[in-house]
Amino acid sequence: MSLKIAIIGCGSIARRHIAGYQQIEDAEFAAMCDLERSKAEAYAREFGGKAYTDAVAMLETEAPDIVDVCTKEMHREKPVIQSVSRGFTTLAEKPLFAAEGQHDVRPSDVEVGRRMVEAAEIGGGELFMAFNYRFGEYARRLKTMIDAGEPGELQYVHAWTRLDCWSHVIDLLRWFCGDIEQIAATMSGPVQSRTRAGSLRFASGAVGTLLGEGSSPAWHDMLRIRWCGSKGVAVLRDIAGGLEYYPHDMKQRRTVEQAHHDPRGEFMDTFGREVAALCDRVRDGTTPALATGLDGLRELEVDAGYVLAAEREEWIDLSVEWE
Ligand SMILES: NC(=O)c1ccc[n+]([C@@H]2O[C@H](COP(=O)([O-])OP(=O)(O)OC[C@H]3O[C@@H](n4cnc5c(N)ncnc54)[C@H](O)[C@@H]3O)[C@@H](O)[C@H]2O)c1
Structure with a gap:
């Protein structure tokens, strides 16, 4: 059985994650979701899966095995909570949340991060962090x-x-x-x-x-x-x-x-190894070096x-x- 992958946020870092999943034999793209229809459609054409602009509609229709949230840090709370609260295994880009951007993390961001981790605990969706x-x-x-x-x-x-x-x-x-x-x-x-x-x-x-x-x-x-x-x-x-x-x-x-x-090329491979570890996790429950949502909160x-x-x-x- 293949692993169904859904990408939320079809921007530049999503390409790195997608390149990683493309190396995994049993991974297939179920959905590409972006608030901008043209972006979702372009990624669906290029990489496969169905294009969505509404994350909830996508989750409820596709029921993916992995939801990979590649939105920017100020747009992370909503899609992550939508996913983990419905019980989906979710990977969030880093940092967990920053309303004013990653170089200007505020104490109030910690409260949002905590809500995200709590939503995962209550909803049962495992939350992992892209600390690649x-x-x-x-x-x-x-x-x-x-x-x-x-x-x-x-x-x-x-x-x-x-x-x-x-x-x-x-x-x-x-x-x-x-x-x-x-x-x-x-x-x-x-x-x-x-x-x-x-x-x-x-x-x-x-x-x-x-x-x-x-x-x-x-x-x-x-x-x-x-x-x-x-x-x-x-x-x-x-x-x-x-x-x-x-x-x-x-x-x-x-x-x-x-x-x-080529150290920068080796860096690109870290994304592939990370999503491979996440796929292993979903298949057989192993958790090698994956950072969790709680690690994301502690970092914040x-x-x-x-x-x-x-x-x-x-x-x-x-x-x-x-x-
Ligand atoms: N792990 C790493 O080494 C690494 C490296 C670079 C960037 N990043 C992180 O990647 C994140 C994304 O950066 P980017 O440059 O790819 O951003 P981007 O702006 O290129 O892409 C984000 C996309 O998300 C979409 N989006 C926003 N809210 C959405 C929602 N609710 N539902 C669906 N789509 C939504 C936007 O329309 C946009 O297309 C940043 O937080 C950054 O810190 C991580």
Whole structure:
């Protein structure tokens, strides 16, 4: 039996998701849905499925196995809630919700994100997040090393990213380091591209820093994460750039670096791996590295936590703020 896929939001990122499903033998497009009829029809012609402008009509007629919501972050709440509240397995692009756009997440966005996660709990539709950086080859290698205890216990993490990757890097830090409990932060620059520098305290007791900025050009590395453990230090470079590892007890460094001659091409593959994992999930219940709706909410809390901490000029405790 084939897996019926419905796309909501026929824009540019939907093409990346669609290219991923096209690699999956038993996946077929049931529906292409966009508020703009011409967009839905163009995608249906190009990729298959029936064109819809009304997500509810589409869900009730097609009953898809996977609903992939590729609308922009300010247009995410409605289609996600329409889908999960009817019990459909749903993938949401990132960040979970941001009324004013992804570079200007507000504390009020967290309430909307919470409604989305609650709708999934009540409606029974599983909600997953398109945090596809988790499917980068070196990100996965680092996660495997951490889980196996190779670099030891986390001592600190030091991360920098361009704002384009901001929510992804918050998610990666949670994935590599565990929950973030407290934040102190400061910001500078115009609202839609504020440089934000923060200190983090993790539930494990380890500490970290994360800086996001929109000033440096996108053609060089876009992020760097230095994960320092009790036995070694690992450095993740760029979205798919490379991983260096420096064990404390050896002078020689082990490097797996820039093995891909085309890191941006490898990045495109992360979308395919992610939707393949989602299809596996629907077929046999496995949940490899998929980020959940709750991960999306936690990421949003950290992002909004930066804003609160900077405004108040004090440490904020995320669990108190959004208990
Ligand atoms: N995961 C990644 O690495 C990655 C990379 C780039 C962008 N993104 C995210 O992808 C999202 C989408 O960006 P985009 O550039 O593809 O947007 P886009 O504007 O090109 O496409 C969005 C489409 O959704 C449609 N739409 C809006 N509300 C709808 C509704 N209720 N029902 C049906 N259709 C609706 C719009 O008409 C539009 O055609 C953004 O939130 C962005 O953050 C993720």
